[in-house]
Amino acid sequence: MNSRRGNGVTGDGAADIVVGVDLGGTNTSVGIVDEAGKELLHAKFPTHPKESATAFVARLAGVINDLAGRLAPGTSPRGIGIASPAANSLRGTIESPANLGWGTVNLMEMVRMHFTIPVAITNDANAALLGEQTYGAARGMKNVIMLTLGTGLGAGIALDGRLIQGENGAAGEIGHMTVDPGGRVCGCGRRGCVETYVSAQGLRRSVQALLAERLDDSPLRSISFNDLTAESVSRLAEGGDILAMEALTITGAYLGRLIANLAAAFDPEAVVLYGGLVNAGELLLGPARVSFEQHAMNVYRGKMRILESTLNNGEAAVLGAGCLVRELLAGVETA
């Protein structure tokens, strides 16, 4: 009997699959993930932030059912893990996310109404950290910070091997640490949050500030703010555009100082960078490393590692959401 333990109802190891969802301000990714962290099936669709949460959840359920229907007969996912901005894993809610117009909704309950399998939810940065610790650059690390540089800026933080949650499940909201009192207005209603510099949105704002301050000619002068993307800034910088390079340098300088401050507070082994903005590569990371060395305490200089995620772009949160629901399932099975 012992030799069969853990193989589950189907008696087939391949059946140990879960659904991971990465709910983003722009797009939502859904993956059917096996235990080795391989995405067997994947779908991506626009989030439509102006749509109601109910309508969004109905579309999400449709996508999950569609993917699950494509699995081998007799095989079905054991649970659904969801990574979302502003998610509170203790309550199952997402709470007034800056980039979605839903206010506070209990997303976990709303998704549960469509399924009979367990559903778990966590902050997107925490999910990405879980994915990175299980399958990526942070494997085996007990003290590590994952910075997610997307539309906004978040962090998943593990200390002594455990994800920190805080009193209200809101630890790691480092994007809203004030770095420039009285500075740029933030989506959270205050000013000078580090997210207003270190994020895709922050990069776009730095471009506008440079267009105002400087006289250099640049293709950036022909792109409206709404049409400007972090990718286009990176591409122009790679081509030698001075203003695009400068905007990435500004972003990197704030990023390096932030990492130095987080090092002083948390003493991590490494900081792992994840998210679309990291695709800018050395044009961002070079200035970030210079700024880190300048602002970090002596004990961290040249020692604490700044790493890039080794998972495919956008995959860490999907995989991590899968890990999350696996943990939930393991807890249920133990109890």
Next chain:
Amino acid sequence: MNSRRGNGVTGDGAADIVVGVDLGGTNTSVGIVDEAGKELLHAKFPTHPKESATAFVARLAGVINDLAGRLAPGTSPRGIGIASPAANSLRGTIESPANLGWGTVNLMEMVRMHFTIPVAITNDANAALLGEQTYGAARGMKNVIMLTLGTGLGAGIALDGRLIQGENGAAGEIGHMTVDPGGRVCGCGRRGCVETYVSAQGLRRSVQALLAERLDDSPLRSISFNDLTAESVSRLAEGGDILAMEALTITGAYLGRLIANLAAAFDPEAVVLYGGLVNAGELLLGPARVSFEQHAMNVYRGKMRILESTLNNGEAAVLGAGCLVRELLAGVETA
């Protein structure tokens, strides 16, 4: 037999006593502490930072033996806990403390050479937090930050009920988070650390800056930098001195912003303030609360508590050092 369990060798509850030491840059306090957190005996002596570590440890051992000799016959301390700046509890060392000229020394080993009972060491801020969690304002709190505002600025941080240590035992060095890039030179060799504003030393520097900027008459103009103490600034501010009040307001504003940033990163239930500078009372805490409300995320405004230590001045670290060695003894007895 069960009714006598835990009473120990002497059959007397009063025998469960330990030594707590708070090694400061200016003075060192030693207490003989019972299990209820009562200091049975206490001594305080100047640290003499220019003396060698060996000579200091010999003096410390003399003081401990003197206090222990005054205990009732047959009663003796079970262990010695030491709270020190820049202490590394994992290694037993204190590592180039900014306010002592010892470089890196293994203080735990040095003290052990004088005694046969167990010795434990930890960072002073961590010890103060332990004392406050066991006997003071942070009793029962699982997510709490203790800020120590003395000559310098440190923090002890508990998350999910456990003190965070970090990869190298250096977590909580929040005094060296950069708050003002290119700003005031810090004892750590860099510029703009928050400790250069939020500490007794920072307050004295803010007074000098105001004497340079402003023309207001003030008794502060008759006191040299070396003769100026945080206490004298507080006393003048209480008497209505504009520059002294302004210096405390500046300090409080930086303190409030720091607390807001720590709230975003850690999501604590409360931040407890401890150390000589806190004696300035509302002249410091008023501006700190205003600044906190201004810079904190909505979820923390009016909710996260900013508390003053409820232990006697200087007692938290002595009591916490006692708790530390009790934990060590409990571990030894369990193992």
